[in-house]
Structures are given as C-alpha cells and as structure tokens.
Amino acid sequence: xxxxxxxxxxxxxxxxxxxxxxxxxxxxxxxxxxxxxxxxxxxxxxxxxxxxxxxxxxxxxxxxxxxxxxxxxxxxxxxxxxxxxxxxxxxxxxxxxxxxxxxxxxxxxxxxxxxxxxxxxxxxxxxxxxxxxxxxxxxxxxxxxxxxxxxxxxxxxxxxxxxxxxxxxxxxxxxxxxxxxxxxxxxxxxxxxxxxxxxxxxxxxxxxxxxxxxxxxxxxxxxxxxxxxxxxxxxxxxxxxxxxxxxxxxxxxxxxxxxxxxx
Amino acid sequence: xxxxxxxxxxxxxxxxxxxxxxxxxxxxxxxxxxxxxxxxxxxxxxxxxxxxxxxxxxxxxxxxxxxxxxxxxxxxxxxxxxxxxxxxxxxxxxxxxxxxxxxxxxxxxxxxxxxxxxxxxxxxxxxxxxxxxxxxxxxxxxxxxxxxxxxxxxxxxxxxxxxxxxxxxxxxxxxxxxxxxxxxxxxxxxxxxxxxxxxxxxxxxxxxxxxxxxxxxxxxxxxxxxxxxxxxxxxxxxxxxxxxxxxxxxxxxxxxxxxxxxxxxxxxxxxxxxxxxxxxxxxxxxxxxxxxxxxxxxxxxxxxxxxxxxxxxxxxxxxxxxxxxxxxxxxxxxxxxxxxxxxxxxxxxxxxxxxxxxxxxxxxxxxxxxxxxxxxxxxxxxxxxxx
Numbered sequence: 171x172x173x174x175x176x177x178x179x180x181x182x183x184x185x186x187x188x189x190x191x192x193x194x195x196x197x198x199x200x201x202x203x204x205x206x207x208x209x210x211x212x213x214x215x216x217x218x219x220x221x222x223x224x225x226x227x228x229x230x231x232x233x234x235x236x237x238x239x240x241x242x243x244x245x246x247x248x249x250x251x252x253x254x255x256x257x258x259x260x261x262x263x264x265x266x267x268x269x270x271x272x273x274x275x276x277x278x279x280x281x282x283x284x285x286x287x288x289x290x291x292x293x294x295x296x297x298x299x300x301x302x303x304x305x306x307x308x309x310x311x312x313x314x315x316x317x318x319x320x321x322x323x324x325x326x327x328x329x330x331x332x333x334x335x336x337x338x339x340x341x342x343x344x345x346x347x348x349x350x351x352x353x354x355x356x357x358x359x360x361x362x363x364x365x366x367x368x369x370x371x372x373x374x375x376x377x378x379x380x381x382x383x384x385x386x387x388x389x390x391x392x393x394x395x396x397x398x399x400x401x402x403x404x405x406x407x408x409x410x411x412x413x414x415x416x417x418x419x420x421x422x423x424x425x426x427x428x429x430x431x432x433x
Numbered sequence: 434x435x436x437x438x439x440x441x442x443x444x445x446x447x448x449x450x451x452x453x454x455x456x457x458x459x460x461x462x463x464x465x466x467x468x469x470x471x472x473x474x475x476x477x478x479x480x481x482x483x484x485x486x487x488x489x490x491x492x493x494x495x496x497x498x499x500x501x502x503x504x505x506x507x508x509x510x511x512x513x514x515x516x517x518x519x520x521x522x523x524x525x526x527x528x529x530x531x532x533x534x535x536x537x538x539x540x541x542x543x544x545x546x547x548x549x550x551x552x553x554x555x556x557x558x559x560x561x562x563x564x565x566x567x568x569x570x571x572x573x574x575x576x577x578x579x580x581x582x583x584x585x586x587x588x589x590x591x592x593x594x595x596x597x598x599x600x601x602x603x604x605x606x607x608x609x610x611x612x613x614x615x616x617x618x619x620x621x622x623x624x625x626x627x628x629x630x631x632x633x634x635x636x637x638x639x640x641x642x643x644x645x646x647x648x649x650x651x652x653x654x655x656x657x658x659x660x661x662x663x664x665x666x667x668x669x670x671x672x673x674x675x676x677x678x679x680x681x682x683x684x685x686x687x688x689x690x691x692x693x694x695x696x697x698x699x700x701x702x703x704x705x706x707x708x709x710x711x712x713x714x715x716x717x718x719x720x721x722x723x724x725x726x727x728x729x730x731x732x733x734x735x736x737x738x739x740x741x742x743x744x745x746x747x748x749x750x751x752x753x754x755x756x757x758x759x760x761x762x763x764x765x766x767x768x769x770x771x772x773x774x775x776x777x778x779x780x781x782x783x784x785x786x787x788x789x790x791x792x793x794x795x796x797x798x799x800x801x802x803x804x805x806x807x808x809x810x811x812x813x814x815x816x817x818x819x820x
Contacts, residue, residue, distance in 0.1 A: 275471075312470035317578075322688045324471060378581060 182207040182242060182351055182383045183228065189236030190223055197223040198234070199407040205351075205400070210377050210384045212394040212415075215404035216427065221387045222264060224404070225353045228385070229254040229261050242350065255284055258350035262340045262357060264387075270329030274320055274339050277328055278311040281346030285310070314342045317379075318372055334365035338372070345376060352376065354386040358393060366390060370397050395419065403427070447608035447633040449485070449522040451675035456482035459678055462651065467511045468685035468693055476511065478678070487599035488519035494598070495571055497550060499524030499607050502616065504546060504569075506530045506539075506561065507554035509657040509683050512575040512592045514671075516552045521614055521633075524607035525550075528616040531663070532558050533687075538620045540565045545626050546618065552592070556580055571595075610634040615667045619798065627798040629664055640672025643792065647701075647766045653679035654763075655701040656694050658708055665770030665794045670703040691715070694760030701766040706774055709789060712759050713778045735784040752785050761787055770794055 183205040190198040198220045205211045213221045226232040228239065230249040239246050241257060249257075260281070268277050286307065288299035296304075315321055318338055323331060328339055337357060344352055357373065358366045374397050376382050388394050394401060394415065401418040403411040405427040411418045418424055455464065460479035467474050476484070497503070503520035505527055507513035517527035528546070530539060532554060543565035551569040553559045555576035562572070572589045574580060590598075608614070613630040621627040643649065655670060674681045682697055684690040691712075694702075702708075721727035733743070734751030756762050767787050771794040774782075782789050 309470060312472075316470055319686075319688070321471070321685050322692065375579060379578065 180207045181205065181240075183385070184240040185224075185228070185237065186240070187237035188224070188227055188234045188239070190220075190227055190232055190234050196407050198227065200236070201404070201407075201409045202237075203402050203409060203412050205383060205385055207350075207383055208377070208381055209399040210373065210386070210397055211400040211402065212398040213385065213387045213402050213404060214389070214391070214394055215410075218406075219404040220407040221404055222355055225261065225355055225385070225387065229259050229353055255347060258348075259353065260344040260347045260349035260351075261353035262337075262344050262355060264355045264359060266333075266336050266340055268328045268336060268340055268343070271327060273325050273327055274323050274331070274342075275308075275311060275315065275325065277339055278314055278342045278346050279307060281314075281343035282307045282310060284347060310348075311346055314346050317345070317375070318342045334361050334369075337361065337365075337369065341369075341372065341376075345380075345382075349382060351383045351385065354384060356387050356389065358388060358390060366393060373397060446610040446637055447521065447606055447612075448614055448636065448672070448675055449518055449606035449608050451637070452478075452482050452485060452518060453606060455675065455678045459651065462678065463680045464678075465511050465514070465681050465683070467683040468689070471685075473682075481515070483601070484596065485515055485518045485522055486603065487601065488515060488596055489522040489599070490602050490604075491595050491599035492519055492550070492571075493523055497523055497525060497571075500526075500612075501550060502526040502528050502546075502548055503550040503552065504528045504530060504543075504548045505552045506532050506543075506558040507552060507575060508532055508687055510554065510575055511683055513552060513554070514681075516573060516592070517615070520550070521608050522606045524609065524612065526613045526616050526630075528618065529663075529667075530618065532561075536561055536564065541624070542618045542620055542626055543567055608633055610637075615664075617664055617796075621798070621800070625800055628801045629796050629798050631664060631667060636668060636672040637676065639668040639795075640676045643669050643673045643768075644677045647673075647768070647790075649673055649677040649679060649701065649766065651678045653677065653701045653766070654682060654697060654699045655679060655703065656682045656684060656690070656697060656699045656760075658690075658704055663705075663770075663794075664796045665705065665792070666703065668794075669768055669770050669792050670701075691760065695758065696760075698760060698763040700763050701768070702761070702764050703768045703770055705770055706772045709769060709774055709782065710778050713781050716755065716759070716781070735781070737784060756785055756787070759785075761785065766790075768792055 181204040185204070186202050188198055188201045189196070201224065213224060215221055223232060227234045230251045230253060233248050239249065241259065269280065286293070286303060288303050292298040292300040315324055318341060320335065320338055320342060323335060328336060331339065341354070341357065354373070358369050361369060370393055373384060373386070377384050398415055401411070401413065401415050402409060403418060403421070403424050410427055411421045411424045456478040461477050463475050464478040464481045465476040497520065503516060503525055505513050505517055517529070520527050528548070530542065540561060543562060544567070547567065549570040551562060551567065551571070552573040552575065553562055555574060556579035559572070559574065559580070562569070570588065573592055573595055574589070575592045577591055610633050612632060614633045614636055615631045617629040619627050655674065657670065658666065679701070682693070682699065684693040720731060731751055734747035761767070764787060767782070767789045769789045769791045773791050774789060779789060
C-alpha cells in the first residue's frame with residue numbers, strides 16, 4: 171500500500187547520481203533525490219557541503235560530469251541556464267544580483283523577458299506587438315509587486331533599498347518569470363528575525379497560492395523545520411539524509427555532521 | 434424632517450438615498466477611485482449605486498433583514514464601503530472595527546458582539562474572528578490571499594462571489610433617517626464594551642454642516658485615511674462625500690498612502706491629530722542639519738515675517754515644494770477631526786499656508802443595551818441582533 175502511494179507522487183525534479191568536480195576536487199558526489207511537485211524542499215548542510223553547486227547544476231550554470239536530471243518528466247543530460255529558465259526554473263542568488271541603478275518595477279520587468287513575444291526591433295521602436303505587450307507585462311509585474319507587498323518602493327532605485335527589501339525584490343524578479351520551480355539560495359541570509367518571518371511567509375504563500383515548487387538553501391534550522399515539507403542534508407558533497415523534517419531532525423548522522431556531536 | 438414613526442415608507446434623508454440621488458444626478462461622474470496594481474481604478478456614481486444594490490439583493494436573499502448588523506473589520510477599501518452601504522440600503526447597521534487595533538482589545542469585543550454578518554478584509558482578520566470564536570452566518574472576505582483552505586461551503590464568500598449572486602432588481606432603500614447607520618465599538622476602561630451609534634439623520638446633519646461651512650462641491654478630491662473605522666471619518670468624510678458628490682479616493686494600501694496622496698493632491702483632507710503629526714515628523718526627519726545654510730534657508734522660509742521677497746522666494750524655494758512632497762499641493766480644505774494639534778505642528782502647517790481647521794468628534798460612548806432589547810416599531814434597536 172505504501173509503495174502504491176509512493177508511486178502516485180508526481181515528481182517535478184529528479185536528480186540521479188549527480189557528480190560534479192572542479193579540477194579533481196569533488197564538490198558533489200553521486201547525489202540522488204526527488205522533489206515532488208508543489209512541495210518546499212530544503213537543502214541544508216555545513217558550508218562547503220555542495221548545496222549551491224547543486225543548485226547551479228539544476229539550473230544549468232554548472233554541467234554535471236555524472237548523472238542525469240529529469241525535470242517535468244523530461245530528461246536533460248546537459249541543460250543551459252536559458253533552457254532552464256525557458257522550461258520554468260527560476261532562481262535567486264546568495265549575493266543579491268539585481269540591477270541596482272534601476273527601479274524595483276524595472277527589475278521585476280526584467281524577469282518577464284522570456285514572456286515577451288515581440289522581437290527586439292519591435293521593442294526598440296515600440297511598434298507591432300511591443301506596444302500592446304508593454305501593458306500586459308506591466309500588469310503581470312504589478313501583480314507580483316502586489317503579492318510581495320513592495321508597492322511603496324515600486325519606483326525606488328533598488329540600490330537605495332535596505333538589504334531585506336532587495337532580497338524581496340530578487341524574489342519578485344524570479345517570480346515574474348512564472349516558474350514551476352524556484353531555486354532560492356539562502357533567501358534569508360543576513361536578515362533579522364522579523365525579516366526572516368516575513369520572507370518565510372512569502373515563500374509559503376508562493377508555494378500555496380501560486381503552486382510553485384520551491385527548493386531552497388537555508389542555514390536557519392528553525393525556518394527549515396517550520397516551512398519545508400522535505401529536507402535533503404548534504405555533507406562534504408554527499409547526501410547523508412533525505413526525508414520529512416521530523417525524520418531528518420532525528421537522524422544521528424545529521425546531528426553529528428550538521429548540528430555537531432556531543433563528545 | 435419626516436421621522437420613521439410619521440412615515441412608514443422609506444423616509445428621505447438616509448445615506449443610501451443620497452447615493453441614489455447622486456447616481457441620478459451625476460451618474461457618469463466619478464464617485465470612487467482605488468489604486469490597484471499601480472493604476473487608479475474608477476467607479477462612477479451609477480456603477481457604485483448598481484453595485485451596492487446588487488450586493489443588497491444578495492444579502493437579502495441570504496436572510497439579511499432590516500435592523501440586522503453587519504460587522505466590518507477592514508482597512509479602507511472600496512469593498513468595505515460598498516458592503517456598509519448595501520447593509521444600510523436594506524435598513525441595516527454597519528459596525529466598523531479597525532483591524533489595526535490590538536487583537537487583545539478587539540477579540541473580546543468581537544466575542545461579545547457575536548454577529549451573524551461579517552466582512553473581514555482577509556486572512557488576518559478571519560484569524561481574529563476565529564480567535565473570538567465567531568461563527569457568522571455569512572463571512573465575506575475582500576482579499577482571498579492565504580485563504581485557499583477556507584471553507585467554501587456557503588458561509589464564507591469572496592466579495593466578488595457575493596456580488597455575482599446578486600440581481601439587478603431595482604428597489605428603494607429601506608434605511609430610515611432616525612435609524613442607526615454606523616455603530617462603533619471599543620473596550621472601555623472597565624473592560625466592558627462601549628458603543629457609539631450614529632443615525633443617518635445625525636450623519637447627514639453633521640455632513641451638511643461641513644459641506645456648507647467648507648463650501649464643498651463635486652470638484653473636491655478626498656483621500657480616505659488610515660482610520661476608516663472612526664466616527665470622525667463617517668461624519669466628516671463619508672456623509673459629506675454623499676451629500677456634495679465629490680470623489681473619494683482609496684490608497685493602494687496603508688503603506689503607500691503618503692505616495693498616493695502626493696500623486697493625487699487631494700483638495701480635502703480629513704485627518705486626525707496623528708495624521709498631521711506624522712507628516713510633520715516626516716518633514717523634520719528629512720530637514721538638513723541644524724546650522725547648515727540649507728537649514729537656515731528652510732527656517733527663514735518657514736518663518737512668518739512680512740515682505741514680498743520672503744513671501745515669493747520662500748514660496749517657490751521651500752514652501753511650495755514642501756506642500757508637494759506632503760501631498761498638500763492642492764489642499765483647500767484641511768480638516769482635523771477630534772483632538773487639536775500641538776502648537777508647533779499647527780504653526781508648521783500654518784507656515785505652509787495650510788490652515789488646519791478642527792472639527793470636534795462628538796462621540797458619545799455608552800454601554801450597549803443588553804439583549805433582547807425593546808422592539809421599536811417592529812425593529813430591534815440594540816447592540817445585538819436576533820438569532
């Protein structure tokens with residue numbers, strides 16, 4: 171019965187035996203796990219465990235030397251970042267990667283680039299499909315701005331915003347692409363408790379309201395245990411645990427590697 | 434003025450009747466504007482009256498009767514106003530509660546009220562109702578965010594869904610001049626509940642006074658302030674709006690209200706002491722360092738002294754830009770409802786040629802009559818409604 175139920179789970183992302191090394195240094199070693207559609211999955215582990223490298227493999231920034239990735243039922247041996255974006259994978263970065271000299275609205279609009287149908291010539295000259303498309307893209311961007319409650323800063327230059335808000339704008343830009351899978355690399359790094367709580371709320375809302383599957387890297391175990399359905403633990407490039415938060419929390423290997431052992 | 438006892442038919446002089454009148458007189462004129470997704474959305478008087486009537490038919494079909502109370506826990510937004518007018522159209526009472534009030538003070542009030550008809554703005558407000566153990570007969574929500582798990586079994590409906598259930602059947606407002614239009618509640622000093630009930634007649638009387646003395650007309654633009662659930666707002670903003678037929682603007686949300694005011698440049702501001710003091714504090718925080726030449730220039734411009742140079746140069750260099758930043762560039766009628774301003778704040782606005790005029794808040798708080806209350810002409814006039 172349990173097996174029957176397990177096969178019914180629709181996996182949006184499946185990683186099989188992924189291996190990645192840099193000049194002989196093994197960053198990711200034979201990692202396999204699956205992310206169910208509609209879940210929030212956390213990748214946790216000590217610094218240097220290979221978490222960010224794994225995200226980079228998933229969205230094609232790095233090409234794994236070993237293993238395969240299946241996304242939305244399609245297998246991809248080598249997927250480039252633009253392929254990943256076109257297939258519905260969006261991401262945010264550990265270090266904020268926004269256009270600091272542009273407004274919040276313009277940054278969010280850049281996330282709509284793949285949703286535009288007009289050519290660059292039409293856009294440059296504002297002719298043909300570009301004219302009507304602007305209103306539609308603006309409305310879509312405004313919906314995201316509304317969803318993440320950043321209306322007061324709509325016209326503010328991103329470089330003038332505090333760090334926590336810049337993180338939210340980055341999330342907005344990723345969300346503007348209407349992704350099926352969102353990869354969030356330490357979305358709460360450097361935030362205070364209140365900002366973390368707010369960001370956690372937004373991530374849960376994105377998952378529940380928009381149905382977006384989320385894979386996130388996070389060091390705050392309280393946040394991970396609070397909002398995630400599934401936790402994958404890495405240590406020295408290997409997977410040491412994979413399961414629901416409560417199960418992972420009890421895993422002695424996790425306690426030893428991540429939380430530290432009592433000697 | 435005819436009273437309810439004099440005239441069993443709906444008497445002239447209620448808020449819904451003024452709405453009806455504005456819809457007849459200036460149907461295509463703009464009644465409401467609400468900023469949504471960065472764009473000002475417009476409702477004409479005709480559309481507004483149609484929407485209120487449609488909602489009234491939907492409420493009536495679900496059993497809302499004259500004298501019933503509809504509790505509204507919402508920040509300022511058109512849905513809250515439309516629901517209030519629909520309840521009043523049916524001869525009911527709109528009870529306004531401020532969602533920004535501390536939960537500890539509001540939950541006991543909600544628990545005590547135990548109302549059957551409620552509009553809760555969104556998820557947080559519904560959580561409050563649940564904390565108070567309220568199980569209304571109909572719970573309407575305006576913002577569906579975070580409510581995917583809320584029961585859709587007929588007792589909980591989105592505003593838009595309820596509106597869809599209404600019909601275009603035309604019928605006269607059931608409101609009576611002497612009946613309560615709005616009720617406000619608070620937790621009193623002794624932890625007992627106190628209420629303030631304002632009748633249509635009282636509102637219209639106060640509203641007319643403001644319209645006449647401030648010479649308000651259809652050309653005015655007003656922005657609804659933070660404190661939607663306040664007696665001052667319904668007396669000095671909502672009633673004059675319906676009588677004079679000007680435009681009422683709702684900000685995108687409370688966090689954007691200062692930007693929206695700046696963008697809009699309202700001619701009528703009905704604020705509280707907090708409104709004006711907050712704006713004054715914002716300016717003080719952004720002033721140049723004391724002692725700097727720029728600060729001396731600002732101080733010189735804001736100083737009240739005679740002379741054409743001071744008047745003109747000070748106006749173009751400092752006072753006019755400051756009025757723009759504050760969103761008072763076109764303000765003709767700056768009203769202060771309730772407690773007077775501190776002298777330094779009053780002086781600051783006076784220096785900007787904004788003469789804030791105080792209108793008292795004649796709120797009369799008293800303890801609700803215990804239920805069941807005596808029937809008045811077949812209506813129950815009390816703080817609780819029949820089961």
